[in-house]
Amino acid sequence: DAGVIQSPRHEVTEMGQEVTLRCKPISGHDYLFWYRQTMMRGLELLIYFNNNVPIDDSGMPEDRFSAKMPNASFSTLKIQPSEPRDSAVYFCASSLGDGYTFGSGTRLTVV
Amino acid sequence: QKEVEQNSGPLSVPEGAIASLNCTYSDRVSQSFFWYRQYSGKSPELIMSIYSNGDKEDGRFTAQLNKASQYVSLLIRDSQPSDSATYLCAVNPNGQNFVFGPGTRLSVLP
Numbered sequence: 001d002a003g004v005i006q007s008p009r010h011e012v013t014e015m016g017q018e019v020t021l022r023c024k025p026i027s028g029h030d031y032l033f034w035y036r037q038t039m040m041r042g043l044e045l046l047i048y049f050n051n052n053v054p055i056d057d058s059g060m061p062e063d064r065f066s067a068k069m070p071n072a073s074f075s076t077l078k079i080q081p082s083e084p085r086d087s088a089v090y091f092c093a094s095s096l097g098d099g100y101t102f103g104s105g106t107r108l109t110v111v
Numbered sequence: 112q113k114e115v116e117q118n119s120g121p122l123s124v125p126e127g128a129i130a131s132l133n134c135t136y137s138d139r140v141s142q143s144f145f146w147y148r149q150y151s152g153k154s155p156e157l158i159m160s161i162y163s164n165g166d167k168e169d170g171r172f173t174a175q176l177n178k179a180s181q182y183v184s185l186l187i188r189d190s191q192p193s194d195s196a197t198y199l200c201a202v203n204p205n206g207q208n209f210v211f212g213p214g215t216r217l218s219v220l221p
Contacts, residue, residue, distance in 0.1 A: 102154040
């Protein structure tokens with residue numbers, strides 16, 4: 001099993017640009033989570049899906065953020081337009097309803 | 112407000128000693144509890160889960176849960192420099208998503 005796969009590993013973009021982060025969960029896992037981690041705020045849940053359906057998006061900071069899960073093997077998190085305060089590590093995780101498995105994360109820097 | 116609190120550390124222990132990491136949570140209905148280890152620049156990895164009051168041992172790690180006190184801890188026996196990392200406590204209040212604590216940074220000194 002290749003684990004949870006995220007891409008890209010690093011992203012540097014200019015303020016105002018659109019950013020798309022990608023995630024492939026572990027096959028068979030029916031939950032998918034997007035987290036953001038910063039030194040100041042720790043790990044914050046942004047949104048999670050169950051069987052491809054968004055369940056709770058109350059952690060999405062504002063309308064600039066959107067997430068989709070078109071099928072069981074793929075999810076995207078999009079930021080448009082990006083701002084410097086969005087700089088963080090974004091993690092995707094999947095589970096069967098118990099312990100999470102995290103991907104390697106995407107380090108986003110918005111300049 | 113569902114909250115999970117941990118001592119931020121850093122917690123420094125000498126090699127071979129017992130490291131004790133503590134976590135308290137506010138949501139009384141929480142039923143499952145997890146400890147994750149995160150090395151600098153890496154993603155969190157699950158090291159222990161516990162669901163019932165009492166102790167659960169796995170190698171050098173022991174998780175302890177006291178639901179009445181809303182307290183969960185992680186003991187690391189015979190600490191090694193390779194145990195130096197940030198340890199995250201996670202609580203699953205609804206059977207679906209986790210709430211993570213801020214993490215405790217552990218440093219094991221050779």
